[in-house]
Amino acid sequence: MSDIHDIVGVEVTGDHSLRVTFDDGAVRELSLEGKLEGPVFEPLRDPGLFAQATVDGESGTVVWPTGADLDPIVLYQGLPPLNARVVRKAAV
Numbered sequence: 001m002s003d004i005h006d007i008v009g010v011e012v013t014g015d016h017s018l019r020v021t022f023d024d025g026a027v028r029e030l031s032l033e034g035k036l037e038g039p040v041f042e043p044l045r046d047p048g049l050f051a052q053a054t055v056d057g058e059s060g061t062v063v064w065p066t067g068a069d070l071d072p073i074v075l076y077q078g079l080p081p082l083n084a085r086v087v088r089k090a091a092v
Contacts, residue, residue, distance in 0.1 A: 005090075006060025007072050015047040020062060020075055020084070025091035028075050028084035035081055040068045 009021035016033045036044045043066045044050045056063045063069045075084045 004060075004073060005076050007055050007062055007070075007075070008060075010053050010055050010062050012051045012053055016044070016050055018053060018062065019087065022072070022076060022090070023060070026076065026089055027087040028078065029087050030075065030082050030084040032082070040066055044068060 005022040005024050005026065007020050008023050011019045013019050013029065014031070016036065017029065017031045019027060019029045021027050032041075032044070032050075036042055044064060049064065049066070052065055053062050054064075055061070056069070059069065061069050061072045062075075070082065073079075074082050078084045078086065
């Protein structure tokens with residue numbers, strides 16, 4: 001089992017794309033295009049609302065005003081359905 005790393009930074013890089021930075025320096029990019037389903041995520045299809053992504057310092061993850069959030073473990077490990085792409089590995 002791996003350590004859980006908090007997200008400390010998020011940058012909206014496209015209508016439905018993000019770049020997230022973790023507390024160990026790792027960076028991941030992901031696209032949520034075609035993955036915004038269900039009552040919490042569907043409103044994020046609006047690029048203006050999607051652009052309101054922030055980091056919740058308490059939970060260490062990306063959140064939106066709709067109540068949507070992303071699991072930092074899934075992002076860090078690049079697991080489905082998000083399949084985040086490694087941009088930079090953790091600082092050693």
